[in-house]
């Protein structure tokens with residue numbers, strides 16, 4: 001059983017609730033839900049009411065820089081971040097105090113810390129190893145030295161669905177960046193950035209590096225278009241090439257897409273068949289119409305909720321593109337600008353000198369907004385649906401009516417992965433951007449096939 005203790009811990013400093021620690025014997029209650037580059041996420045399968053309907057987000061042993069003085073200065077107007085003991089605490093405070101107000105309280109769960117013993121983590125790691133994608137195992141394992149993990153609402157289920165025995169289907173979308181930059185600081189050689197989405201340009205590099213086997217058919221500009229039909233096209237493209245942008249869960253178990261990353265198969269036909277069977281209790285339509293009706297439901301919910309408008313506004317805080325923001329970054333860290341140092345073009349030098357004449361406060365604002373937008377470009381959206389029972393009225397969730405099947409659904413929308421990115425990533429962002437844009441200008445194509 002999890003133990004409770006009254007000692008002064010990370011949790012008791014931050015929240016006046018009892019602190020729970022998970023021991024080795026608790027490990028069998030947690031199974032693999034998924035993972036990204038930085039965390040493994042576990043689903044609770046035991047019976048303790050404290051954990052039912054929750055997931056546990058456990059950090060991997062990636063080298064994460066500790067909070068620098070520049071970073072504390074950057075976030076000095078958010079004291080919970082500026083004074084945080086560690087990057088983990090700062091990152092959670094960022095989600096709570098920066099991202100949640102921007103994306104809506106209803107859509108972001110702050111979670112709470114629980115203690116995790118080394119034996120718990122070791123046991124979990126060995127239990128889930130067979131479910132993790134091999135390339136993720138090679139990249140990183142669970143960080144056994146961590147003493148805390150984040151307990152968050154499981155957004156792929158409705159809390160009451162378990163007792164009501166009603167089915168719940170949830171769709172996870174990592175939308176990526178949904179607008180084109182128009183900054184005057186983008187160099188002429190990189191003009192493609194102003195007409196092709198970053199996602200599609202990045203696909204060309206990923207294909208070149210053999211990180212993917214085929215270009216995704218998805219384009220973020222479509223899902224953010226505000227047009228119901230175009231949103232539907234985007235959903236169709238995500239079904240065709242889900243990569244790490246799209247997953248579907250039925251009652252918390254994955255039924256489409258891949259956990260923890262992506263595998264590619266030459267044919268998705270078998271997958272569609274299986275998937276269509278899985279949703280027969282959710283979508284009342286003939287076998288050959290069911291998938292199309294479900295895609296319609298997702299598009300309808302995205303359109304109806306307006307949720308991507310909020311997300312887009314936050315992504316657009318990247319006002320001058322990394323090609324402008326990188327200069328403000330060097331102002332913030334008070335170091336000579338390595339970009340300007342290597343510039344031969346006097347006109348470009350002149351253009352960027354304006355950025356170097358900004359005050360520290362102005363530079364901080366640019367970089368801060370850039371960092372916020374980066375989180376908004378990388379987070380995922382989970383939309384969960386449950387069919388309404390006859391005449392059922394709930395104020396807790398949004399409602400939607402799918403005319404083509406004559407069905408009403410409750411749905412809710414949540415964001416996951418709202419972590420703060422380390423300030424020094426700015427240099428990597430600049431370099432990756434240049435790599436993507438340079439390759440695209442050499443060999444790029446924007447065919448959607």
Ligand SMILES: O=P(O)(O)O[C@@H]1[C@@H](OP(=O)(O)O)[C@H](OP(=O)(O)O)[C@H](O)[C@H](OP(=O)(O)O)[C@H]1OP(=O)(O)O
Pocket residue numbers: 036037038202244261374375377378421425432
């Ligand atoms: O730089 P990007 O656009 O490739 O995004 C990275 C993601 O790659 P992808 O979406 O596959 O292209 C990448 O995702 P994957 O590991 O490829 O699934 C991470 O989300 C990474 O974030 P972090 O460094 O773990 O905080 C993401 O890095 P950030 O740029 O958000 O820091």
Ligand SMILES: Nc1ncnc2c1ncn2[C@@H]1O[C@H](COP(=O)(O)OP(=O)(O)OP(=O)(O)O)[C@@H](O)[C@H]1O
Pocket residue numbers: 033034035036037038039040041055057152153154155156172247378380382416417419
């Ligand atoms: N609260 C949640 N409810 C349900 N599923 C979740 C939740 N949080 C995370 N997940 C699942 O776990 C996966 C990995 O989580 P997350 O994106 O937080 O990992 P990460 O390592 O921080 O990602 P990144 O690669 O962006 O750094 C998600 O893609 C999602 O499928």
Ligand SMILES: [Zn+2]
Pocket residue numbers: 326327330337338339340341352356
């Ligand atoms: Zn510069």
